[in-house]
Amino acid sequence: MALQIGRAFQDGIDEFLSERGAVFAGAFIVLGLANGIIWTSLSQGLVELFIGSLPSDVEAQTVMSETAPLAFEIPVAVAAVGALALFVVSEALNIVAIRAFASDTSDPIPDNVGRRLGKTVAVAIAAGILTAIAVGIGIILLIIPGLLLAFLFFFVRQEIALNDSGVIESISNSIGIVIDNIVPAAVLFVVLGVLGLVIGAAFGFLPISLPAMVSTTVSTVLSSVVGVFSIAVTTMAYLQATESEPNGAHMTESVGGL
Template sequence: MALQIGDALRSGLDTLLSEDGLLITGVFLLFNLGNTVASSTFTAALFDEMMNMGGPAGPGSVAGAGAPGFSVSDFTGPFSLDVAMPVAVVMVLLFLLIGQLIKFWGIRLFAEPREIMDENTSDRAVMAVVLGGGVAVLTFALSMSSSALNASGRPLLGGLAGLVGGLLSLVVGLALVYLLQSIALYDGGYVATLKHSVARFMDAPAQIIVLLFLLALLGIIPGIPSTASVVSMVLPGTFNLPSQSVLQVVSMVLNAPVQAFSLAVITDAYLQVRADQDDDGF
């Protein structure tokens, strides 16, 4: 049986509206608040580092924005902390790992007990941090390589790094789309779990790509308030919108159920393709 996209979406909606779904949505909301502080703090620290390296923008303006009236606080809102760059990096990395643990817990929560092959939660949670966190950190590093090269005055290399990093992130993200589900619900070691994750993607690659595309479209909704706040700053008076901080909070609130729904949908998709394989050696 091929992956049934409609079944996965319906199962995800039912899970989202259940007690477990509401619980994980609330946890995602709290996580989003902390993650916003971490990412805003990192953005502010990165901006300061670029200014110290002699970035193209003058004091109080955003590097390369071409709009001298903007400061970095216009984009980070009231959520950034005044800390050194190493501390900001640690904050971002810490929340990357916390995010993996939350998803791991949510997957175990969404699955039926009979669908969990390894009941040793602590060992599998460590694997989630090591494998899932490792992939998340790698993706983050790839995304930052372009900014680092641009800040060092090498825009051509920065553009190339951004292109290569984006392609690598896409390939890794697709091939390991079921990685956390495999960690949470499978019973293999580190290498076996990686192979199992890739094998399950290869069982129905076209269907999962379509499903991910649909979830990506849904993910646009939480970003609308933040995008609107940026537009209102660039074109003042065009829209009568609430303050940027209010719009950022709205984005956080909208993003939480989308994250929970997406996690439930991908988990159901994984269980569908896994049920189709009695013994594939992985």
Template sequence: MALQLGRSFIDGIRRVLSRTGGVLFAALLALQILLQTSVNTAVIGFLPPEAAAQTQETLGLTLPISGTVATALFLLVAILSATYFVVLARGITRPMSELATFPRELYTRRIGRATLSVIGGGIVVSIAVTIGLVFLFLPGIYLGACLLFFFFEVAIEDERAIGAIKRSWNRTKGNRLKLAVIVLLSGVIGGIVGVLATVFDLAGAPVVGDLVTNTVSTLLFVALYGIIADAYVQIRGDDPSGPGGSGARSPVDSGARADHR
């Protein structure tokens, strides 16, 4: 199905302005802050005492724990983040009429396998896109567009890592130029967040900077994921009711059918 990019932006924002969007925003914000805090704490924890004291003045949020514990916390949050993207994909792609609910199936159905697939495949996708961006830039944008639906394929279609990569590659055919716009938008959002962080660092307010940048980052990226989700629903061809997606097939139902195959 041909992608209507403008509609994806409008309906994607509508998707996140829902109870499901609110839950996903709160969860991602908590994960972002925990991730930032654990990294800051780990850095300080492994530095010599004098260097740690000086560095702590320039870092933001930290916890009163050792570097080893902070590293373990970081790894735990990283795993939870992979689980989060599974839940996000399942939750935000449902029909508009279902977004006021948040059923258990979103975070229980085959969640362990899906999380492992997101972690394994995510590493492959990240390396491929990063190499493309570093060396020639445009190949990175192209790969980003081709693999944009990777974690949706894992979460909704119950694909494993390699299968999800292949399926995303095939599903994006014919729409990659439009999807590249979304990939570029993610870069713009990253740039905005980077500028904000720099401003607060220069102002000597790293703690406030961490809180503000993580909040803004979460808000913008959840909106972006809503746009990607709507693009996925359109291209997947599950949207017979037209704008708004009220007739889209629920990914929870799709997974239930997959369990019986």
């Protein structure tokens, strides 16, 4: 079945507005806020360690605290471990969300979304690192190659979560799906990317100045919600492109083959 832009968005919106979408929006918001706290705390801790090795500079410390509203006084080692743990949790939550949105059950979190989760998360992390390196190199090479690679890797997570693909297989299959549906996939990629950028930068265009804590928190919440919407739309698009019906056919086949 060819990828249809309108249908992908409609199915994605339906999933996003369902009870399942609300559950994952809440989970991603909590994860986003936790990430914000841990990473800003880690960054502030590292800067303070660096400043501590120099002559006292109260002004530099004050500037740092003002630009990191979610930072807490957390030991650097604890913050680093927390950041690593949240990275793994984030990958796991992405996999679970993809499987849930692809499921044909009405349960917000279907029973089978946790199958082989440890192995799947490990593959997703390995694929994410490999694709991030490739995209990063492409960005350095005048940006356009990086964006092109990011586009070709559009369905890597869906391949891993729903097709149990390995690292290289998921990358290869994603490239094949994108090339076979290049125009609608490009539209989805651009629209979702622009939506994420607009939401992320929205508070920079407000005519009033909000407290840093408020703007950072609200921006994190909105970005998390948009992230869930993007997962829903991309998953529905993947199911179409792989000739599976939305809400479960591909998921059911994959589970049935275990």
